[in-house]
Amino acid sequence: MPTPEDSEFAAAVRRAGLTIPPDRWEAMRAAYCDMQALLQLLDDPLTYVDEPAVLPDLRPRGGR
Amino acid sequence: MKAQEPLPTIAEASRRIATGEVSPVELAEAALQRAAALNDRLSAFIEITAERARAAAKRAEADIRGGRRRGPLHGIPYGLKDIYDARGLRTTAHSRLLLDNIAAEDAATTARLEAAGMVLIGKLATHEFATGGPAFDLPFPPARNPWNPAHFTGGSSSGSGAAVAAGILPLAMGSDTGGSIRLPAAYCGTVGLKPTYGRVSRRGVVPLCYSLDTCGPLTWTVEDAALALQALAGYDPRDPGSADVPVPDYGAGLRRGVAGMRIGYARRFSEDAGVGGEQQAALDAAAQLLAGLGAEVIEVALPPNDQFQAVARTISPSESFAIHQDDLRKRPELYARVTRERLMLGGFVTAAQYVQAQRLRRILTAKVAALFDACDALLTAVIPGPAPLLADTDDGPWRRAQPISSVFNVTGQPALALPCGFAANGLPLSAQIVGRAFAEATVLRVAHAYEQAARWTSRRPALAMPD
Numbered sequence: 001m002p003t004p005e006d007s008e009f010a011a012a013v014r015r016a017g018l019t020i021p022p023d024r025w026e027a028m029r030a031a032y033c034d035m036q037a038l039l040q041l042l043d044d045p046l047t048y049v050d051e052p053a054v055l056p057d058l059r060p061r062g063g064r
Numbered sequence: 065m066k067a068q069e070p071l072p073t074i075a076e077a078s079r080r081i082a083t084g085e086v087s088p089v090e091l092a093e094a095a096l097q098r099a100a101a102l103n104d105r106l107s108a109f110i111e112i113t114a115e116r117a118r119a120a121a122k123r124a125e126a127d128i129r130g131g132r133r134r135g136p137l138h139g140i141p142y143g144l145k146d147i148y149d150a151r152g153l154r155t156t157a158h159s160r161l162l163l164d165n166i167a168a169e170d171a172a173t174t175a176r177l178e179a180a181g182m183v184l185i186g187k188l189a190t191h192e193f194a195t196g197g198p199a200f201d202l203p204f205p206p207a208r209n210p211w212n213p214a215h216f217t218g219g220s221s222s223g224s225g226a227a228v229a230a231g232i233l234p235l236a237m238g239s240d241t242g243g244s245i246r247l248p249a250a251y252c253g254t255v256g257l258k259p260t261y262g263r264v265s266r267r268g269v270v271p272l273c274y275s276l277d278t279c280g281p282l283t284w285t286v287e288d289a290a291l292a293l294q295a296l297a298g299y300d301p302r303d304p305g306s307a308d309v310p311v312p313d314y315g316a317g318l319r320r321g322v323a324g325m326r327i328g329y330a331r332r333f334s335e336d337a338g339v340g341g342e343q344q345a346a347l348d349a350a351a352q353l354l355a356g357l358g359a360e361v362i363e364v365a366l367p368p369n370d371q372f373q374a375v376a377r378t379i380s381p382s383e384s385f386a387i388h389q390d391d392l393r394k395r396p397e398l399y400a401r402v403t404r405e406r407l408m409l410g411g412f413v414t415a416a417q418y419v420q421a422q423r424l425r426r427i428l429t430a431k432v433a434a435l436f437d438a439c440d441a442l443l444t445a446v447i448p449g450p451a452p453l454l455a456d457t458d459d460g461p462w463r464r465a466q467p468i469s470s471v472f473n474v475t476g477q478p479a480l481a482l483p484c485g486f487a488a489n490g491l492p493l494s495a496q497i498v499g500r501a502f503a504e505a506t507v508l509r510v511a512h513a514y515e516q517a518a519r520w521t522s523r524r525p526a527l528a529m530p531d
Contacts, residue, residue: 016385016411017393028405031462032412039413041374042420052422053429054275 067097070231088139092121095141108226112186138181146187147270171268188223196403210525218251220244225252243469246481251451253492261476262307265300290314323358328439346485378421385410405461442498450491
């Protein structure tokens, strides 16, 4: 019986368009779970004014 | 020049060239002989470009004898991590995918070093595509640590660290997305400078993560890092990440010392990041030495390490996956297993997670920048301890620990790794000096003062050479 984590991982693999060999499936699933656990930190709420670090920089570059 | 001895530093070689004690041809021959003799043991080089090096050295010698010396780098040997383009040579990124990839032009950095008259000795080993880890299922073997070849060099600029530590090259170029200059510098006992993001052009260097990638030098001394950065730094309109910020004279303040400076010691942060006993003691000793030189050393608190990790481990794999997704889907078998699996993880990050990471990155950058209101530089660890055995390196898809070095890829500030002692097993320990954005001169000044007082550079790996 697949667990919810199995289903979620399988969906993530399909969406990414990847093929994972059967003998590496469990290692990759565990890595996926570890990654998502760390990335939960990104769910902490930010304010509306907290903009991303990568924005177009359209400031003049000087006289070059 | 004797190939049995490590090559002199850039500064020393330059002085000897100026006085006629040594010629560029002699230096190149010594580097080539040393590379040939040690590469079986260290696997630092993917390709040794002997013919090209001899021709370049002869040109440099003729120019210098003819009164056309270009500066302190003229006639000095160097190497390129094999993600840097050099016209007419392969850039493999240590990968099967790029075995036939011949560079049509020099990387911007290569062009700058060539214009300075440097002599390319060869292309250096890396972790595949500057990521992954040491792997044995690739066309080239992983580099080995000159202090003990059973141990890891650190990476991904693995060959660069090995070649400089082994005294084959006084300068090797590396790249740093999460620590890939500073980690091999730390494990191999060299100096490694990650300049401010945007300070050195990335054009012509195989990308790993556009918003984190930084190019910089590995050298034996801080003075040599300053000499290299002088040639490398500058605005490049063909690199979208390049910063149009004036380049100062990095040698001008190098010897001013640290008296009166205030240095923030992020001791608690290093402890929380798992820095071990010997490494922590060496850092404490470094802080005391800087204080003894007249600096005011204060403890400072960085934001929690897991926040930096969440940001770095979202942004880096996402951008890397975007670069490699086509190959990962169509011919994944061409990558080493460790590279393939780590790159694949980026395909599982959602768009919202990526944007959140970039938002948190801006907040963290501002918090770290604010620390410099109270101090001129920061002192932290680069690594938790000395180099592990190559056989014990983490080769799982999810790294058990992200290096401390990645903090300053997230924030973009300049950071320099340099030796701060030796572990009981004889392997180097390392400290990290960090500065305000574009304040590489301050970083170099603090590091130079420490290096001159601590004198760790006098110890080199014992590498027996045939007579």
